[in-house]
Amino acid sequence: MALIVQKFGGTSVGSIERIRNVASKAVQTRKAGHDLVVVVSAMAGETDRLIRLAREMVDKPEGREYDVMVSTGEQVSVALLAMAIQALGYHAVSLLGFQVRIITDSDFTKARIESIDTAAITCALKKGSIVVVAGFQGMDAGGNVTTLGRGGSDTTAVALAGALKADLCEIFTDVDGVYTTDPSICPQARKLDRIAYDEMLEMASLGAKVLHTRSVEFAKKYAIPIHVRSSLNDNAGTIVTREDAIMEKVLVSGVTYDRNQAKITIVKVPDRPGTASKIFTPISQASINVDMIIQNVSEDGFTDLTFTVPETEVSRALEVVSLAAQDIGAATVLCNKDIAKVSIIGVGMRSHAGVAAKMFEVLAGEGINIMMISTSEIKVSCVVDTKYTELAVRVLHDAFGLGEQPAPAAG
Numbered sequence: 326m327a328l329i330v331q332k333f334g335g336t337s338v339g340s341i342e343r344i345r346n347v348a349s350k351a352v353q354t355r356k357a358g359h360d361l362v363v364v365v366s367a368m369a370g371e372t373d374r375l376i377r378l379a380r381e382m383v384d385k386p387e388g389r390e391y392d393v394m395v396s397t398g399e400q401v402s403v404a405l406l407a408m409a410i411q412a413l414g415y416h417a418v419s420l421l422g423f424q425v426r427i428i429t430d431s432d433f434t435k436a437r438i439e440s441i442d443t444a445a446i447t448c449a450l451k452k453g454s455i456v457v458v459a460g461f462q463g464m465d466a467g468g469n470v471t472t473l474g475r476g477g478s479d480t481t482a483v484a485l486a487g488a489l490k491a492d493l494c495e496i497f498t499d500v501d502g503v504y505t506t507d508p509s510i511c512p513q514a515r516k517l518d519r520i521a522y523d524e525m526l527e528m529a530s531l532g533a534k535v536l537h538t539r540s541v542e543f544a545k546k547y548a549i550p551i552h553v554r555s556s557l558n559d560n561a562g563t564i565v566t567r568e569d570a571i572m573e574k575v576l577v578s579g580v581t582y583d584r585n586q587a588k589i590t591i592v593k594v595p596d597r598p599g600t601a602s603k604i605f606t607p608i609s610q611a612s613i614n615v616d617m618i619i620q621n622v623s624e625d626g627f628t629d630l631t632f633t634v635p636e637t638e639v640s641r642a643l644e645v646v647s648l649a650a651q652d653i654g655a656a657t658v659l660c661n662k663d664i665a666k667v668s669i670i671g672v673g674m675r676s677h678a679g680v681a682a683k684m685f686e687v688l689a690g691e692g693i694n695i696m697m698i699s700t701s702e703i704k705v706s707c708v709v710d711t712k713y714t715e716l717a718v719r720v721l722h723d724a725f726g727l728g729e730q731p732a733p734a735a736g
Contacts, residue, residue, distance in 0.1 A: 327492040328450075329354060332364040332460065332482035336499040337556035338402050339369035347556065348409035350497070351455055355415060360450045362489065364460045364482040365406055367398025388433025392462075392472045396422070399459035399478075407457045417455040420445060423470065427463035427481065432612065435474035436463060437539070438481075441488040458485065476537030483540040487547030494544065494551050496536060501555035502563035503528070503535050505727040506580040510715050513728030517578065518561075521568035521672050524578050525551075527704045531581040531668040541565065568672055576680065577671040577725040582714050584665045586616075587639040588696065589646055590631040593656035596623040604630065604649045611645050613638050616666070617699045617708065631697065633708065636662055664696065665714040668706040669721055681705045687724045693717055 331351065338344050347365070354361050366372075375395045379386040386394075403419035410417035426442035449456045460478025463471050473480050479496060486494040501516065503525065508514040520528075522545035529538040535553055544551050544565060554562030594600055601620075608615060618632040634642045643660060650658050674680050681698075684705050688695060693716065697708035709717055722728065 326358045326360065328360045328362075328489060329493050329495060330362045330364065330482050330486040330489065330491045331495045331497060332478055333366070333497045333556055334478065334499070335366040335369040335371070337497055338365050338367075338406065341405070343556075344402075344405050345409050347406060347497075348413055350556070351406075351410055351417075352413050352415050355455055362446060362450070362456045362458060362485060362491070363406065364458045364478055364485065365399065365402045366460050366478040367402055371398040371401070389469055392433045392436075393470050396459075396462040396470050396472050399461050403457045403459045410455055410457070415455060416453060417457055418449050419457045419459070420449075421459045422462035422481075423464040423468070425458055425485075427484075429463040429465055429471045429473070431465040431467070431469065431471065433469075433471055435612070436465070436471035438463060438473070438484050441484060443485075443488050446485070446489065473539075476540070479537040479540035480543065483543040483547075483549060483551065486549045487543050490547075491549065494549050496540075496551055496553045497556035498535065498553065499555065499557065500535065500553075501558065501560050502553050503565070503579075505578065506718055506722050507582070510582075511580075511719050511722045511728075513722065515728055517563050519564045519566060520578060522565060523568065523703055524670050524672055525565045527668070527670045527701070528579055528581050531583060531666065531670070531704065531706060536565070575671060576673040576677055577669045577727065578673075579670050580718050580721045580725075580727065581668045581670065582665055582718050583668075584711055584714060585636045586633050586664050586666050586708070587636045587642075588631060588633050588661040588664050588708065589639070589642060590629055590659040590661075591646065591650050591655045591657075592629055592659060593627045594630045594650075595654055596626055596628045600653055601630070603653050604646065607645050607649055608642065611641060613642050613645065617697045617706070619697055633664070633666070633697065663711045664708050665711045665717075666706050666708050667714065667717045667721065668704050669725065670704045672703050674703050674705075683724065684721060687720050688717060691716055691720055 333347050351363050407417040407419040428440045429436035446456050460481040465471050483494050503517050504514040506514045526541045529536050551565040616633045621629045693713045695707045699706040
């Protein structure tokens with residue numbers, strides 16, 4: 326008997342029929358003799374509907390009340406799923422974030438989990454119940470409802486798996502695994518059987534929509550294997566797990582893209598100590614994520630400073646940056662939203678040279694100009710004009726042979 330945590334996204338519970346399908350899968354797992362915790366998101370479109378209602382009331386909803394409102398979508402889902410499981414003759418109990426005692430910080434709309442009290446879940450499991458937990462939500466030390474941000478249900482599921490010392494976390498979604506790139510852009514995209522935590526972490530942070538970044542961080546920390554699979558069929562998916570020698574032999578595992586990017590440039594920044602701190606400290610205090618940063622060579626005591634932020638945060642970022650630019654005496658602030666970040670990822674890069682050079686050569690061959698570059702041990706990212714996104718993805722996927730089936734391992 327194993328302890329399994331399963332997570333179903335909004336599409337998987339998007340209708341009564343689909344909730345019944347999820348209930349059947351849960352019962353099938355229970356029939357196999359496993360203890361089961363099921364984490365669900367709000368029904369597809371429900372969170373967006375709640376957000377629209379909040380913004381019809383006020384332009385910028387206050388964080389605490391916003392979280393109280395948008396967290397209600399999951400409350401409906403867990404109750405309906407528990408009812409569906411009970412209708413199949415199995416006992417189920419639904420629990421909300423505060424009932425589980427998923428304790429978070431007080432950063433409303435994007436809270437981070439600090440601790441989980443597993444007592445309520447363990448008690449229900451001992452009674453033979455399938456435990457249905459609301460994803461996306463928790464509570465802070467003051468008892469306020471908090472939400473974990475978009476994709477937070479993945480984080481809930483993997484964090485619960487870690488806290489419960491589960492044997493496996495299954496993430497059911499509307500795709501049947503992790504692909505070498507987006508199949509809608511590149512028909513030659515291939516489903517991966519296995520992928521390392523670090524590769525999945527880079528993919529998630531660089532635009533791949535399959536798993537939320539924080540969920541992969543939890544999985545790596547607690548060594549919880551994740552099985553990404555489809556809720557619409559019983560096909561094997563992709564296992565996200567520890568890196569092994571076979572994975573290291575693959576030079577590049579995937580190509581990702583992210584159009585949710587904006588480039589901000591501060592022109593004629595005084596080139597003196599402490600200037601960067603005066604720019605990025607208020608950005609950090611506003612909880613705005615900065616990705617790539619480039620500073621030009623100083624000329625006549627001035628330099629240009631360019632960085633990228635998520636496009637969804639650009640309005641807030643421009644407000645903060647404009648004030649900082651005035652404070653340091655910079656000339657002006659420019660913004661370009663027509664950009665995309667295209668990245669290649671692979672743990673094999675650690676032991677192979679020339680990967681970045683090949684990427685640059687391939688993009689140059691298609692006349693695609695690179696605006697910014699960022700690298701790590703296992704990824705290379707380039708900012709390009711958004712109109713070249715799909716072309717860049719396809720030519721890189723082809724250049725690194727990602728549509729080809731890997732050769733079987735020796736022995």
